[in-house]
């Protein structure tokens with residue numbers, strides 16, 4: 001469960017997020033819909049303590065992100081698929097994350113399999129297509145087997161097969177009882193994926 005209360009972010013004169021109060025519940029896909037610049041990514045960054053609210057707060061299972069003992073085991077996120085060390089192979093990228101978060105090596109193989117990257121796991125991610133990069137980002141989000149998953153515009157730039165795959169993945173994760181929070185600026189995409197919508 002994610003609970004946001006009066007969440008507000010100001011960058012100088014610019015009000016990026018304006019008093020957002022909402023709850024994201026487990027077992028369904030919750031869509032976070034709004035046009036470009038509405039404050040979706042900023043809200044998600046604040047959930048992960050990558051940015052500080054000007055006022056208000058956001059809680060992950062009742063706690064602030066920084067109070068979570070093993071954050072990757074509580075919440076997994078795909079924010080920016082390009083935020084990867086390009087010289088590292090997909091396998092090594094995930095292994096670094098696993099080892100610094102107390103996650104067993106075997107889990108790296110599992111998530112590579114889940115996202116369909118096993119065959120290219122030894123290749124440098126700098127050579128990956130946009131879709132492969134998204135899959136690698138999703139593998140990282142799944143690594144800690146978290147109950148809460150967050151995806152920022154995951155279908156952007158994907159081909160129809162990739163879009164179809166991500167939709168089914170999100171629905172499957174929700175069906176397992178997990179909390180799934182996904183942003184998009186596309187109403188049509190959210191109509192197909194989300195059971196609950198938060199519109200900003």
Ligand code: ADP
Nearest residue numbers: 011014016034035036037038039040041042043
């Ligand atoms: P969305 O993800 O919905 O497209 P963002 O959260 O990226 O929206 O941005 C919301 C607003 O905040 C935009 O006007 C953006 O230009 C501004 N903004 C985002 N991050 C920063 C930042 N680090 N410094 C200044 N302004 C920012």
Ligand code: MG
Nearest residue numbers: 040041042152
């Ligand atoms: Mg954004």
